[in-house]
Amino acid sequence: xxxxxxxGKDRNFDAEPTTPLxxxxxxxxxxxxxxxxxxxxxxxxxxxHIDGQPIRxxxxxxxxxxxSQKVVTIEGxxxxxxxxxxxxxxxxxxxxxxxxxxxxLMAAAALLKKKPAPSDGDIDEAMTNICRCGTxxxxxxxxxxxxKSDKA
Amino acid sequence: xxxxxxxxxxxFLGSSAATAGALVVGFHIPDxxxxxxxxxxxxxxxxxxxVMIKPDDTVVVRIARSEMGQGTxxxxxxxxxxxxxxxxxxxxxxxxxxGQNVARNRVWQNFSTGGSRGIRESNDxxxxxxxxxRMMLVKAxxxxxxxxxxxxxxxxxxxxHGASGRSARYGELAGAAAKLAPPTExxxxxxxxxxxxxxxxxxxxxxxxxxxxxxxxMDLRLPGMLNAAxxxxxVFGGKVKSFDAxxxxxxxxxxxxxxxxxxxxxxxADTWWHAKTxxxxxxxxxxxxxxxxxxxxxxAQMLKAGLTADEAVAANKVGDVKAALAGAARTIExxxxxxxxxxxxxEVMNATARWTPxxxxxxxxxxxxxxxxxxxxxxxxxxxxxxxxHKIHLGGGFGRRGMTDYVRxxxxxxKEMPGTPVKLIWSREEDMLHGRYHPITQCRLVAGxxxxxxxxxxxxxxxGQSILAAVFPQNVRNGLDPVVFQGLNPPGxxxxxxxxxxxxxxxxxxxxxxxxxGFWRGVNLNQNTIYLECFIDEIAxxxxxxxxxLRRKLMSNHPKHLAVLDEVADKVGWDKPAPRGVYxxxxxxxxxxxxxxxxxxxxxxxxxxxxxHRIVAATDCGHAVxxxxxxxxxxxxxxxxxxxxxxxECTLKNGRIEQTNFDSYPVxxxxxxxxxxxHIKASGGFWGGVGEPTIAVAAPAVLxxxxxxxxxxxxxxxxxxxxxxxx
Numbered sequence: 097x098x099x100x101x102x103x104g105k106d107r108n109f110d111a112e113p114t115t116p117l118x119x120x121x122x123x124x125x126x127x128x129x130x131x132x133x134x135x136x137x138x139x140x141x142x143x144x145h146i147d148g149q150p151i152r153x154x155x156x157x158x159x160x161x162x163x164s165q166k167v168v169t170i171e172g173x174x175x176x177x178x179x180x181x182x183x184x185x186x187x188x189x190x191x192x193x194x195x196x197x198x199x200x201l202m203a204a205a206a207l208l209k210k211k212p213a214p215s216d217g218d219i220d221e222a223m224t225n226i227c228r229c230g231t232x233x234x235x236x237x238x239x240x241x242x243x244k245s246d247k248a
Numbered sequence: 249x250x251x252x253x254x255x256x257x258x259x260f261l262g263s264s265a266a267t268a269g270a271l272v273v274g275f276h277i278p279d280x281x282x283x284x285x286x287x288x289x290x291x292x293x294x295x296x297x298x299v300m301i302k303p304d305d306t307v308v309v310r311i312a313r314s315e316m317g318q319g320t321x322x323x324x325x326x327x328x329x330x331x332x333x334x335x336x337x338x339x340x341x342x343x344x345x346x347g348q349n350v351a352r353n354r355v356w357q358n359f360s361t362g363g364s365r366g367i368r369e370s371n372d373x374x375x376x377x378x379x380x381x382r383m384m385l386v387k388a389x390x391x392x393x394x395x396x397x398x399x400x401x402x403x404x405x406x407x408x409h410g411a412s413g414r415s416a417r418y419g420e421l422a423g424a425a426a427k428l429a430p431p432t433e434x435x436x437x438x439x440x441x442x443x444x445x446x447x448x449x450x451x452x453x454x455x456x457x458x459x460x461x462x463x464x465x466m467d468l469r470l471p472g473m474l475n476a477a478x479x480x481x482x483v484f485g486g487k488v489k490s491f492d493a494x495x496x497x498x499x500x501x502x503x504x505x506x507x508x509x510x511x512x513x514x515x516x517a518d519t520w521w522h523a524k525t526x527x528x529x530x531x532x533x534x535x536x537x538x539x540x541x542x543x544x545x546x547x548a549q550m551l552k553a554g555l556t557a558d559e560a561v562a563a564n565k566v567g568d569v570k571a572a573l574a575g576a577a578r579t580i581e582x583x584x585x586x587x588x589x590x591x592x593x594x595e596v597m598n599a600t601a602r603w604t605p606x607x608x609x610x611x612x613x614x615x616x617x618x619x620x621x622x623x624x625x626x627x628x629x630x631x632x633x634x635x636x637x638h639k640i641h642l643g644g645g646f647g648r649r650g651m652t653d654y655v656r657x658x659x660x661x662x663k664e665m666p667g668t669p670v671k672l673i674w675s676r677e678e679d680m681l682h683g684r685y686h687p688i689t690q691c692r693l694v695a696g697x698x699x700x701x702x703x704x705x706x707x708x709x710x711x712g713q714s715i716l717a718a719v720f721p722q723n724v725r726n727g728l729d730p731v732v733f734q735g736l737n738p739p740g741x742x743x744x745x746x747x748x749x750x751x752x753x754x755x756x757x758x759x760x761x762x763x764x765x766g767f768w769r770g771v772n773l774n775q776n777t778i779y780l781e782c783f784i785d786e787i788a789x790x791x792x793x794x795x796x797x798l799r800r801k802l803m804s805n806h807p808k809h810l811a812v813l814d815e816v817a818d819k820v821g822w823d824k825p826a827p828r829g830v831y832x833x834x835x836x837x838x839x840x841x842x843x844x845x846x847x848x849x850x851x852x853x854x855x856x857x858x859x860x861h862r863i864v865a866a867t868d869c870g871h872a873v874x875x876x877x878x879x880x881x882x883x884x885x886x887x888x889x890x891x892x893x894x895x896x897e898c899t900l901k902n903g904r905i906e907q908t909n910f911d912s913y914p915v916x917x918x919x920x921x922x923x924x925x926x927h928i929k930a931s932g933g934f935w936g937g938v939g940e941p942t943i944a945v946a947a948p949a950v951l952x953x954x955x956x957x958x959x960x961x962x963x964x965x966x967x968x969x970x971x972x973x974x975x
Contacts, residue, residue: 111521112500119521123475128467129460131643132674133594138910141594177459185458189450192884193317193462195458195594215424219743220919223782226910228594228644230887231316232921234880 099163102127103172106163113159117151119144120158121169129170129198133226140225143199144169150222152204170198173205181205184242193230199225204239214241260726267438279961293422295384296430297344297355298328298377305405305419307334309378311341312349312356313366314615315453317884318939319877320366320962324374324874327367329547330445331437334418335405341452346621347636359617362767364651364840364937367873371935374435383431388424389416396823400584440870444952447875453641464643465598465613470669472504473518473600476661477527480512480673480682481534483903484762487511489533492523496526505530507662520673539762539903547688547761547900548585554711554757555583555692561726561758563733567751569696572705576696580790584693584963586761586775587897589686590905592913595643596679597654601662602669603628608635608659613642615650623652627659631649644887647767651684651719677908684766685898687713689732691779696751701791703802705751708779714758715765717773732756734773734781734942735837739806741934743773743839745945746809747784747802763900769888770943773839780947781835782963785955795834795952796822808868808931812845820847830861833952835945842936843868846886847855848922848949852957856973859924860890860950865942867926870934881938882926891916894967914968 097108102125109124116135121127121144130153133141137152144153145168146161161167173179177186181204184190191197200223207214207222212221219236227235281667294300300308309328317320321341330337349356357373383404389407393414400409408415456462481487487645491513493505501522506514513532517523554560573579599612601624608628614620614637621637628635635930642649658672674682696705714729723729734743736754745754768774784802788795796817803810813836817823826832829851836845846865852858865882872878895914899906907913951962954972960972 103880115521119519122467123519123521126469127374127460128463128469131464131595132466134910136676136909136911139594139915173459177455186450186454189454189880191317191451191454191457192319193594193642193644194453194462194879197457198460201458218930220917223918226594226915226917228646228888228915229591230884231880232887232916232918233545233883233924236918236921 098158100158100161101163102165103169111158114157116149116154117144117156117158117161117167118153120244121153127169127171131195131198133196138226139196140203141199142192143202145206148206148209149205152203170202173201179205180242180245181208181238183238184238184245188234188238190231190234190238192207196207196225196227202220202229204235207239208243214239255885277653281769285598293423293426293512295381295425296377296447299332299381301418301422303419303422305335305338305417305420307332307339309339309341310356312344312359313370314359314361314613314617314639314642314645316361316642316649318366318881319451319874321453322449323367323873323877324370325452326445326449327371328378330442331375333404334403336444336449338405339452341641345636345638345920346617347632349618350621350632352416359665360619360650361615361645362647364939364941368841368935368937375436379434379436379586381429383434384425384428385418385421387428390695392416392424401899421850436638438651445873446871447874449874451877462641464595465600465611465640465910466595466643466673468600468611468640468671470600470602473669473671474516474518474665475523476514476516476670476672477520477523478508478512478514478657478674479527479532480678482681483534483536483540484536484764485539486903487535488513489535491530491532493530497532499526499529503666506661508657508660512657514657514667514672516661516670518942536903542762542903543901544899550759550761551688551690552758553710555690555709557711557757559757560709561728561753562753562755563728563730564736564745564754565740566749566750569705569707569814570751572692572751573696576704577699578697579694580787581692581694582698582786582963583690584779584782585690586688586778587965588688589768589892589896590680590683590898590907590913591646591648591768592680592915593644593648596674596676597648597670598673599655599658600671601658602667603662604657604667606634608662609638610655610658611638611640612655612657612658613640613649615642615645615647619650619652620655623655626657627656628663629829646769647771648684649769657972676910680908681905683898684764686763686768686774687715687765687772688763689713689775689932691775693779693783695783697791701793703749703787706749708754709757710755711757712759713765714760715767717760720764723909727758729756729758731772733776734771735776735839735948742841746806746836746838748805749802757947762903767805770940773837773941773944774889774892774947777835777837777944778948778951781837781945782951782961783950785833786961789955799834799836809836811931812836812843812866812868812929815927816845816847816864819866819925819927820864822847831953831956833949833954833956835948835952837941837944839944840937840943841870842933842938842941844941846942846945846949850950850953850957852954852972854974856971858954858967858972860920862923862925863949864925865927866929867938867942868929868931869936869938870930871932872928872930874926878928878938879926882942883924885940886914886924886946887921889943890920890950893947893950893965894920897966905917
């Protein structure tokens with residue numbers, strides 16, 4: 097048995113040390129909001145936070161995550177979807193199929209923590225997640241909206 | 249341990265008719281009985297197949313088409329709610345299952361969701377479903393009050409009797425209404441009076457997509473479920489020679505290694521990660537078959553030969569092109585090509601199946617619930633009454649999920665584990681190697697000009713792959729695959745060409761390489777629009793005419809095509825110069841029932857680096873059901889179309905696809921994304937699709953702008969392989 101702190105709770109699980117954090121979250125802990133898209137850290141659908149940093153969980157062996165570190169997934173981003181980004185996402189009807197949106201939101205949340213009022217350039221740099229439906233422009237608008245509303 | 253099952257690979261094909269340019273997903277359910285009305289019992293509160301109303305006034309609208317991000321679920325609900333006169337805030341939706349559809353004699357009609365047909369094909373009968381339910385609710389109220397029907401009206405989820413001031417909620421009336429005979433004559437509202445449809449309402453399915461609670465096929469969890477990973481022969485047409493199941497039997501969590509058909513092997517394990525890693529370690533010998541020596545250069549040669557072949561099938565023929573070209577003052581000629589591409593849905597292919605000798609159930613993201621059902625029935629070896637398919641929201645579809653290969657595999661694997669649900673998930677690599685690829689074609693265009701530079705003749709010879717020949721061969725008649733000619737058809741309501749040329753010949757020499765083709769969002773309209781719109785631009789450049797002016801001259805008989813082009817030219821300010829260093833390109837087309845145009849503004853640095861600054865787009869889809877969702881589809885279409893134009897090509901080497909993941913098959917990212925301004929010019933009177941047509945103008949608008957910027961004419965995609973450095 098190994099242990100992770102996920103969304104504020106200590107969770108025990110049983111997996112080989114090389115298992116990617118993604119699959120522990122999805123298959124051992126039942127947190128399926130974090131998605132598998134590529135398995136090679138290219139698409140960003142598996143983005144979660146470790147101690148506030150956005151990481152791509154599909155290539156991160158679970159054994160390298162300390163029990164003392166705080167893992168946050170989309171399910172734990174904010175109670176009742178109350179994060180300013182989640183509200184902005186709803187306000188602007190951002191998702192289409194929605195599959196990449198957990199990763200988009202987690203990447204955007206980490207960006208806002210670092211830069212509360214990001215420029216378009218900051219967004220371009222931080223948001224390298226792939227979306228096939230094509231929500232990029234609404235994602236950008238929603239990040240700006242959340243940045244504004246968070247200040248207000 | 250190594251149980252070999254043979255799964256029939258016979259295709260499941262039915263008799264559905266092909267309409268020009270439409271995505272036709274045929275199927276046939278072998279033993280579907282025509283069910284007597286007595287067996288077609290609905291749920292309590294069901295007014296009719298489309299509308300169920302609960303005592304608390306909640307309205308459940310049944311949605312037969314699949315939601316894969318395109319917003320159809322919300323749009324269809326708006327259409328039903330509009331006619332129903334219900335309270336929009338009380339509307340929820342549910343998917344009937346294909347099994348229920350069969351049991352109720354296809355009361356929900358077609359489930360297929362492709363070809364941008366979700367709304368345009370079903371709007372009439374879903375609106376009638378809403379209207380019929382409203383009429384029954386009104387009659388129930390009038391009967392209850394003992395007042396004349398015509399004195400009662402319906403609004404916002406209530407029936408009112410003006411004279412007496414009485415009113416009743418739909419939730420109170422539903423029980424009585426459900427017992428009434430449905431009306432035989434139904435008059436639909438004039439769209440000009442719409443209050444719910446036609447409005448930019450929010451989607452109904454957003455909330456669970458922002459907190460991780462939306463369940464996609466990949467996320468499904470059933471009690472006692474196992475997981476499977478699969479590997480199909482990487483060479484198209486190859487087979488499994490042998491595999492050594494014992495080599496992975498003791499790996500953690502592994503339950504079974506199974507052959508799936510004659511070309512694939514799957515590992516079933518407690519978790520998918522265990523299944524996938526065991527499969528990676530499994531020694532498999534392949535019989536690579538006849539295609540093992542085929543590569544992209546062979547395919548290109550094969551298509552090139554078709555460009556000048558004597559034999560070809562014409563779909564659009566006016567006058568005498570041969571004579572007109574021979575007599576032309578000058579001719580212009582160019583050859584274009586378009587590659588194979590993978591859909592690369594964000595959610596890889598997956599399906600979950602549970603099989604027993606008496607019952608087979610499948611849970612899957614599918615664009616065609618009935619085709620998935622037919623595949624389930626066949627693969628399970630059971631009757632249709634013993635099977636059902638539960639549709640799950642799709643993590644992208646784009647045409648890929650109209651196919652049923654992954655459903656068949658899941659059922660075949662589940663048959664090896666009777667009673668245990670098994671979730672099959674493909675790896676991204678499997679998804680890239682076993683797509684149903686955008687068909688590859690080349691096109692040779694020859695234009696004849698008279699001494700005043702009028703276009704007197706145009707010959708477009710398309711050489712290449714036919715989707716229908718591979719997927720629905722019964723729909724290829726006299727060698728003609730109508731899908732190949734999308735956007736190039738004679739004047740008419742579907743995919744018609746927007747130019748009048750006195751001598752015109754558009755023909756196709758079919759050449760089918762050993763790469764399975766499929767309907768890829770936008771389908772053949774994508775490459776056809778590149779070919780035609782870039783070539784029109786070439787004619788304009790060669791004859792020193794303004795690209796807009798030349799188009800306007802050729803489009804005078806095509807007012808709807810011209811209206812969206814004019815809109816774009818007006819909104820971009822075509823008559824004024826672009827910002828310094830920025831160049832413009834135009835494109836227009838018609839397909840999936842709609843008219844679209846775009847103007848791209850780009851710059852190209854001295855080093856050849858492309859930047860797309862802005863795209864102005866216009867769409868005439870006839871009736872606009874949800875304008876803000878149409879905007880989302882138009883924006884998304886540029887992402888899909890520009891990803892394809894800039895980055896995407898699937899090449900063949902030794903019979904297998906070389907691109908295995910997003911590192912070798914890149915996708916447009918935020919940093920590449922231009923501003924998009926969408927203008928909806930819904931002219932009314934017809935129903936056009938919006939999910940696909942705009943994709944087709946993305947690439948040619950940008951390519952024409954690149955020419956304006958650099959003088960370089962790009963005739964081969966993707967752009968990442970082309971130098972844009974000024975000569």
